[in-house]
Amino acid sequence: METVEIKEFSQIKNIQEKKQKETEKIKSFLTSNEKVIILSLKGKQINSEKFSQIINSIEQITFIIGGSDGIDEDLFDDKNKISFSQMTFPHQLFKIMLTEQIYRAFMIIKNKKYHK
16 A cells, blocks of 8 residues: 655645646556546445445555545546545544555455454
8 A cells, every 4th residue: 555645735825726736746646557536525425345345346546535625526537436424534534544444345355353
């Protein structure tokens, strides 16, 4: 598992322009053979079992967590969006939540007793 953090373009005051620049920077790290999942308030809420099925069905997966203003989701061809909640979370907490859900997904896949 690799984590890449993109610095926010805090010098840009226009939010849409800022989101576009940050999204372009994110896209510069992506390769054509990976499946992109955008973690977004606009995404579909799923349970842990469905999340594990997604993880199990994809060879190379990249999760994108937007900046404090979000990302320009229109710049992505792949519209695969997941929402953990309609609530907003701090980035550090959300990264822990995502990591735990990835771990839980692998425990479900391996039929371990972690998930109840």
